Amino acid sequence: MGFLEHQDRARTRTTVLVIYFAISVVCIIAAVYIASVLIVYGTQANRPSGSPPTELVLWDPAIFLYAALGTLSVVIIGSVYKIAALAKGGSAVAESLGGRLLSPNTADPGERQLRNVIEEMAIASGMPVPRIYVLDDEPGINAFAAGHTPGDAAIGVTRGCMTLLNRDELQGIIGHEFSHIANGDMRLDLRIMGVLFGIVCLAVIGQVLLYSSRGRGRNPLLFLGLALIVIGAIGVFFGRLIQAALSRQREFLADASAVQFTRNPAGLSAALQKLGGTGSQVKSAHAGEASHMFFGNGMGTSFLGATLATHPPLAERIRAIDPSWDGNFHQGTVRVAAALSHLGSA
Amino acid sequence: MSPSPSIIIAFSTLALFSILMVAGIYNTLVTLRNRFANAYAQIDVQLKRRYDLIPNLVETAKGYLTHERGTLEAVIAARNAAAAANTGAAAHPGDPSAMKQLASSEATLGGTLGRLFALSESYPDLKANTTMLQLMEELTSTENKVAFSRQAFNDAVMAYNTKREVFPSNVIAGMFSFTVAGLFAIEKPEERLAAKVSFA
Incomplete structure (x- = not known):
């Protein structure tokens, strides 16, 4: 399977997952409706003076x-609020992660090479050159792209990326980040996070209703509150599942697009293998909220493991671009470190 | 007997539509031609940068490769020929003979550079020279940028050539002499590969 088919497949799956997401919002509305009908029926049936026995009307x-x-406005207001809160440009995200802006005239050979590779990928992907940040305190191999439009995008690279990877491997990783920019993944992510927050708001409103109507007997608001909490919790759980699945498809798409830009699957494959051997942990306190933006899994594995992971398993990613891979992760640190000390002493 | 008004209206509508269609196709052809000319401008920037870097590289290498004057002179000669070919191609981007000329002189330049890099392998002092390392990195990056810009240029040329060959735009292209554009093809890929040197 070539990279174009890989891209098509990832795009189709994205569409399916976005449809799932829309369906889950519709399901939430339906659940809220059913709960409301039952609550209205229940309060009418309990009325002591109810001489005409009320029937359960399913369609009201x-x-x-x-x-x-009600549901839609809560979800939409919540989303808009969250999106507005998150919608800072790429530089703001990069700086919150501890990034240092790379100066255009840097004399450091490693930084010079990084800038060159990014300029090459900008030409290959037809995107403007983003602002470049270096995460000096991160020894792991990782990189991220942030921002909403190609115009305000920023690319951040860990120190580990620059010291442990050779030129071709660095190019593979940068190509991957450029495809996130080119495919509009940052925008998609932002919207999904907004809607998820809207669903969380539903549960929060349920809690408020529950607490405010405590100790007032069989208040219908109490039941509505309970129903909203349950619906919100279920909605958030499935929303997270879909979000994670979506993020994994975008990673496959970005890997396939990186191969298209660099025409060099070996570079990206070697980078992923080194990542498997060295690790991609990002220590910054803000890494959690940005975990979906990274090249490799920036966080430890969660208790639900694969279903909630924002990145596909490394082995699966390597096999997708390099079917002949032998299954061994390479550390390769010694050889490259030697080459670098050579560079430094020169 | 004069033709009825409805026939006049029908014919003038038809004439108007054909004029609009011809204008539309003509404009599309012009747009596509400008697009690949602009794509060539991107290549031109990178090639010029490459031609600027090479004399620096030779100057740096001269001190170490005292017995390899022939190779160094060949690199400079090939560089000058390629720079001249680029000037010709930049004046008429897409002109098939100019593109062919550029491709062959670029292949020669790639070949001589490859020989220079192969020679420098046996001079550890040269390989460790900071200026040389920086020049190598810049040259590698410029080579890559040329390669990626060439993809964009060739895609744009392909889009233009296809438009000018398919019906009905081929009729318009013939009437207004939209000539066929040439691709910037690599002549001998193995020679280009030879110029790729990695120190990592």
Whole structure:
């Protein structure tokens, strides 16, 4: 399978996952509606003076309108708030992770090479040259792209990337980050995070209703609050699952696009193998909220492991671009370190 | 007997539509031609940078490769020939003979540079020279930029050539003499590969 087919496959799966996401929002509206119908029925049935026995009406346009409008407005207001809070440019994200802006006229050979490789990939991908940041305190191999439009994008690279990788491997990683910019992954991520927060808001409103109506007997608001908490929790769980699956597809797409830009699968494959041998941990306190943006898994594995991982397993990524891989991760640090000390002493 | 008004309207509508269609195709052809000319401008920038770097490289290597004057002179000669070919190609980007000329002189330059790099392998002092390392890095990067810009240029030329060959735009292209554009092809890929040197 060539890189073009890999890209097509990842794109199709993205569409499917985005549809799932929309379906889950529709399901949430339906659940809120059903809960409201039951609560309205329950409070009417318990009315002591209820001489005409009320029937359970499954379709009540008025309640549906309230449920749909209420849910949608909570989700939309929540999303807009979160997106506005997150929507700072790429430089802001890079600086919050401890990045140092690379000066255009740097004399350091490693930084010079990084700048050159980024300029090459900008030409290959047809994107403007982003601002470049170096994470000096991170010894692991990792990189990220941040920003919402190609115009305000920033690329950050760990110190480990520059000391442990050779030129071709660095080019593979930078190509991967450029495809996140070119494919609009940062924007997609932002929207999904916004909607997820909107669903969280639903559960929060449920909690508020629950607490405010405590100790007032069989208050319908109490039941509505409980229902919203449950629906919100289930919604967030499935939302996270879909978000993680989506992120994994975008990683495959970015790997395949990196091969398209560099025309050199060996470079990216070797970089991924070194990443497997050396590690990609990012220590910055802000790494958690940015974990989906990194080249390799920046965080430890979560308790749900593979289902909630933002990145596919390394072995799977390597096999996708290099079917002849022998399954061994290479450390390769000694040889490269020797070459670098050579560079430094020169 | 004069033709009825409806026939006049029908014919004038038809004429108007054909004029609009011809204008549309003509404009598309011009746009595509400008696009590959602009793509060539990107290559031109990188090639010029490469031609500027090579004399520096030779100057640095001269001190170490005292017995390899022939190779150094060949590099400079090939560089001058390629720079001249680029001037010709930049004046008429896409002109098939100019592109062919450029491709062959670039291949020669790549070959002589490859020989120079192979020679420098046996001079450890030269390989350790900081200026030499920096020049090598810049040269590698410029080579890559040329290669990636060439892809964009060739894609743009392909789009233009296809448009000028398919019906009905081929009729318009013939009427207004939109000539075929040449690709910037690598003549001998193995010679280009020889110029690729990695110190890592």
